Amino acid sequence: MPITNREVHLVRRPDGMPVPEDFSVVEAELPDIAPGQFRVRNLFLSIDPAMRPRLSAGQALDEPMAGGAIGRVVQSLNPEFAEGDYVMHRWSFREYANLDGRGAQKLAVDPALSPSVYMHVLGGSGFVAYGGLLAIGKMKDGEQVFVSTAAGSVGSVAVQVAKIHDCYVIGSTGSDEKCRWLTEDLGVDVAINYKKEPIRSALKAAAPRGIDVYFDNVGGDHLNAALPRMNVLGRIPVCGMISAYNNFGAISDPVTTLSNIIYGRITIRGFVGADFPELKPAFDEEMTAWVKSGR
């Protein structure tokens, strides 16, 4: 039956940093499900840096915003999705969604784990961290690794995967509290609070043996600081340039140390999670085991 649904709409394109006035909480009627459809109650939604560019182009105005979500089927007229099934889909920012199966996939939730882990460490951001280091960054055991936004959804998985591979790991983040979390809970060797120390000198001090893999989520000043520290044949997998996201039009903070890539024969490689589908089975198996064992 039709229900009243609470939704978050984008009502105005942000100019630089998004502000609350760019969004509105709207009550709208959700029609009854038609044959082939099912209704999901959303349980978790993921708010990712990559959403920022879509607010400037891509996300329609005056409609509920799209984004990753995990929900549970509450009513179904679709034989493939039964009441009680967990579903991962892209219709977040609303309490309920009527779906027809396209863009939705059933989640086999391990009974020992919360379904929310499939939203991060066992989901897209975990896969990006795992594949970014191993497939794109070709990280080898014991290498020198630097991760920016190391306390973020991707970075926090990346530093742990690097530690499991016996790497020396440097992480940057924006508060002393997060620095403590990185070193005390996640085992990071050196954590840099880039808001308190200039990233360039801090990184130089933290990386006496240089950097083999820089997992870049930021671009701009962090990339500028990392390039002169890269070892020969170093690799820089890039899955985000947060420094650019609030300036729409693909203008990132200026990078002025790129000439280091020539004699260092450095590789910089932009990537998305879809670039290494062949890694998915190994990821599911290894990462699930690491999570369940507490590593």
Place this chain on the structure above:
Amino acid sequence: MPITNREVHLVRRPDGMPVPEDFSVVEAELPDIAPGQFRVRNLFLSIDPAMRPRLSAGQALDEPMAGGAIGRVVQSLNPEFAEGDYVMHRWSFREYANLDGRGAQKLAVDPALSPSVYMHVLGGSGFVAYGGLLAIGKMKDGEQVFVSTAAGSVGSVAVQVAKIHDCYVIGSTGSDEKCRWLTEDLGVDVAINYKKEPIRSALKAAAPRGIDVYFDNVGGDHLNAALPRMNVLGRIPVCGMISAYNNFGAISDPVTTLSNIIYGRITIRGFVGADFPELKPAFDEEMTAWVKSGR
């Protein structure tokens, strides 16, 4: 016997753009050759952009400058080098050099060709162009290719190799005369005089189907202009950043369009000619045949 040798010395480190006062032509006595040595009369020397950083660090002051040279043996007390042999070595900027064989290699000069071709198209710059496109840039037949400093020693070979591979080729250079040479003699599809038109808009107009491979010798404004034009999974082999060479300390012109590499999944890869030794036999064979056939 000892002879009077004319040499070019570096007498002062250039501050920015080198000026004549940074150098001096010096007459010095060259001692007689000792057992194991041989004397070369230099015939050709190569002046390369890559020499500029060495003027700031690496090249000793008040000594003859080092750089690629081709000479001919005029006297020998070394059984491996006979009078009349052509030799490629690193002791340029002097009329004669006494060598002991280290850092020198004999050149088998094809009798149909001038020995000078081993200094460019069949030498290091030709090999960098060939391997940069094929090994690092993974250029495929028929792709969209952009080459900066297209009229230079590396660029002019790169555009011709790309045309032989049936690519659509855009080249940038700094004068109308060089533009005419690129399009009329080398077969480049579109030549851009970056001193007359802004490289960004000119490149956008010249690349209606985007760019698959950007062979970058410049960095800075050219890299900035190329990044937004790159096709998905595009590749940017980088063998020089001329824009940075007169500002020592690895400061290149700011690049602000790097965030394009993420969704485009672009690879930027610095390289030197030593990165693809396995290509040398194919290069010698193919390139010699192309040169002799006039292609």
